[in-house]
Amino acid sequence: MRKQIVTGMILLILLILPLLLYLQINQNFQVSVNNARESADHEETLLARLLSSEILRNRSTSNMEIRNTVQSIGKQYGYEQMQILFYKDRIPLNGVLSEETAFLLDKKERTSYLSDPEEALYIVHPLDEHYTLITRSDFSVFYQMLREQTAAGIRICIGGLVIAAVLSLLISGRITRRLRILSRSADAVRSGSAIHLEPSAKKDEIGKLTNTFIAMNDAIVQREENLREDARQRQALIDALAHEMRTPLTSIVSAARLIQKGGDMVQMREEMCDLIVKESQRLAEMDENLMKLTRMHTAELKTETFSLLEMAQEALAVTPDAVLTGEDSTVTADRDLIIHLMRNLVNNAAKSGTLTPVRVTLHPRGFSVSDEGRGMTPEEVSRCTEAFWKADPARTRASGGAGLGLTLCQNIARLHGTDLVIRSTPGKGTTVEFTLPLQSVEDSET
Structure with a gap:
């Protein structure tokens, strides 16, 4: 039973604690990423407006001038966590996409993409049929927080398992100790030995079981005592009956032998016959009273x-x-x-x-x-x-x-x-x- 309690507690911790920690860590990560996504989206909107007003109004601007303009605006507004990538007719003017994110140039509408391998948020914004603005926001800090919280969660799970195992051992030991005492007491009752079990003042199931066991043992002891007393009385009755029957039987046998040897002594024969009748009546009365005593117990x-x-x-x-x-x-x-x-x-x-x-x-x-x-x-x-x-x-x-x-x-x-x-x-x-x-x-x- 103790092993079952410990195993059950550990399985319960393994099922509940990791799930709760995962849900909490994932929720914290999503909240942080969503907040940062909103901030990056707002910043990208401002950059798109500036670039549109500076570049798109003058279609004859060279690629070098466009690159300088993009870099100037980036330095001016100082978004340290954001990298600006600018493309003209799919030709990079400021920064280059990686092979994993090159597909973003195919987007025809403004969209965002969170790259887990690069731990970055990409916002693709086609300004017109020629120019595309792509911002890359570094989200590594959030992924680092996720890893740290995951490691902390693992440590918490391990600690929780250790604590659960220790607590379950202590609690199950306290519970099973009382059950072991009852088990030893049951073995003692089975072998006929005396038990030393104190009544329990606790109102739980084991306390009630202990008190019921004590009452049962007292009943068994009393029943055994009654059986021993009945056996003693029965043996005493048998001994007394054997003693009482010896005298009339001896008298009857002696009288019968005297009659056999008495020859023609009529008076002696009559006396011996009277003795036999008297002792036989005494035996019959004894038998009748014994039958009444026997039936009296179940009457x-x-x-x-x-x-x-x-x-x-x-x-x-x-x-x-x-x-x-x-x-x-x-x-x-x-x-x-x-x-x-x-x-x-x-x-x-x-x-x-x-x-x-x-x-x-x-x-x-x-x-x-x-x-x-x-x-x-x-x-x-x-x-x-x-x-x-x-x-x-x-x-x-x-x-x-x-x-x-x-x-x-x-x-x-x-x-x-x-x-x-x-x-x-x-x-x-x-x-x-x-x-x-x-x-x-x-x-x-x-």
Whole structure:
């Protein structure tokens, strides 16, 4: 790009500057020549009148007398830049034309001729059928001026080319330097390295390109960070899933082997079959919850406006021991997901070791689920929504959980543009609150 800019600038100077200088020099030359031509024309007119009055009135004047008269008039009026040539019947009486200008004697009318080789102006004036006056004015000074101006123009063109080349190198270097920085930054992004590019305060195209490139790089970095986090969470989920599946699968395999070796022990067979059924149900529940978690990332809310009280009554129909309080209100959300959310929270609270019924309290934009169970520490509260995380793995397994309930609930809440609020005190119980945001779900997702 830098070579193109320099070449373009030089070509532009070569096209414009010589043309402008040529036009200017030629105009100056033409103006000077025209002024001198007018002056020579005026002088020749005066000479023609004098010669006509002195010579033509006396036809018997000899050629010698005519020559003397012409020379006398030339000296008297003193035109230093003008040479007088006088012919009688094509015979020179005073001065001789050169071979290049001899054709002027054939002119029948007054005319002027500018001879470039001789750098002189000839004015041919036939006084009558015998006498012809020719004046030769020296224009060498104008041609000399033309040559000097042409030489000066060439020097100006050369200087202009040098200046244009230097300026174009400086300007293109300044422009391409920023582009080279962007190019190196692009290479760094391609190789995965960090870039060190400062935002540009300039409002030109390269400044805008720089800021756009920085924004693009930030987006790429954020996307890579999100992908790494997703990969980390996915690996953690796989590791936890493998760990969780090991226990029920081990129990099922051990029970099956005991049945094979148990002989006629009917009671043991029944216990082992119950264990197999229980662990199989646990695996099925784990699979169902995992499928829900997987689909939750691409789920689209099917929002509708409904009564919070009617929704809660339907959700708690499978857990009649739960206590429902609070006032009814109308909300807009995905009704099926909110039912699933409430049921999971109630089931999770019921497994907390509470000795009192689980309480569900309605409020204008949501609800809360409370228990008086064993509770959680602040560290446990911060991690309880992680997939497969359990404060007490042995106790949770005994209660049949897999550590996915609160993860599902948190994902449902985030789909609605909010988060679960969990307050817990060890030994006193836990309260989980779900509140829909003030704005509509469509605005939240947008």
